[in-house]
Amino acid sequence: MAPTTFHTLCEQENSNAYELIDYTSDTSRKRFILRLASASNDDCAARVWLVESDKLTCTVTAPRQKSDNTKDQCRGCVCAWAFKMVDTLGADRIIVSVFASALDRFLMLVQCCPEGFKLVALTGIFVAFKLHRPTQQVLGVESIAQLSGGSFDQQDILEMELIFLNTLSWRLNGPTPRCFLEAILQYQFPSCEVSALRERISAIAESFIDLSVLDASFMKFKPSLVALGSFRVAIRSEGYTEASMVEIDRLFCHAGAVYNPLDIRSIEVQLADLASHQQYMGIQIAAPSMASLASQKSAHLANSKIRY
Structure with missing residues (x-):
């Protein structure tokens, strides 16, 4: 077996479906930019959405030759936070592996501002928990919204979840x-x-x-x-x-x-x-x-x- x-x-691993490149040193494959509605814009139907990068007047940052250390550190801190949360809840650490894999493949395609990165990370761990502990609601959307410290509400998380899944073509169980x-x-x-x-x-x-x-x-x-x-x-x-x-x-x-x-x-x-x-x-x-x-x-x- x-x-x-x-x-x-x-x-x-060798298929294009789960391909991953080091997006911290090469942004050439980023096809979208994540947009967040301003807090004052309460009339906006959707508060989270993607914009194709080639349809913007501004261009996506050109490929860098050296890794962005700040972005590396943010990613590392988010993954460390995920490990601590999983350990605190008594869950399997494989959840973090799934989370990191999905997060990296998403960020390979989507450029995010700091607030957007925070929302993506919260949504990613939410999705990973749902995937591996579907019958145990240990981390529901309300809890995820609370973890944002007031930055996002349940609607933001649910809208981001759909964007996250669609961007990855619902391919979450990668190797x-x-x-x-x-x-x-x-x-x-x-x-x-x-x-x-x-x-x-x-x-x-x-x-x-x-x-x-x-x-x-x-x-x-x-x-x-x-x-x-x-x-x-x-x-x-x-x-x-x-x-x-x-x-x-x-x-x-x-x-x-x-x-x-x-x-x-x-x-x-x-x-x-x-x-x-x-x-x-x-x-x-x-x-x-x-x-x-x-x-x-x-x-x-x-x-x-x-x-x-």
Whole structure:
């Protein structure tokens, strides 16, 4: 079952439907601008709407060569806030992965002002909760409006929800690193006899994936690679060697996956750097010891690209 699931995830990942680029450094694909009605305009039927960028007299900001650090930080803070809220409510952190995936794909297409970004973020977490906890109304539209601190009301949230869903063509269940990690774990540990080991490795790998959600620089990597890098760091912390990765390489081979070993090394090093902060942006992590991370950072990988 795991190879079939993994292959399906790879097909989704490689499709245009779930394509993601680093929109913080390239705004060339932004096709819309989010508009909000002024608070004084009570007669406006719709208070939230999209305008096609090429129909405005002003132009969308030209592609930047360097990442906008302010925007990166805003995104990271929003994701950290989402983690804290999910933890407080006792929900699964996979909700944040779904939220971040949808948020990034929306912001890749839509340019937002600061207030618009706030509304999009509130709506995104609202949608993610509805998707993964449909029978438990732990975070309804009224609660989301209250979280805005008076900036938005329920009508604003509901109007933004429809815009959010339509912009993404209702594609919300895209492949996330956590989805790939689950498929990798099922393939590597099919026997119930190693359930305790699997749980330890899963907890560590999931913590690294959570760290990657907070850092916009990971957008340049496919979700499958973030999952693989997180898994490799976790499994080596339990004493596994490079030779034990053969089965996982075979899994990627069967799915026709292509990756550059240097990308995996880059992911591992970046994750180790984030974990070395112990509590990055206030998020609790279940990382291995710093000595283990330091030894992994010094490991060497071949420079050639490999196709399995």
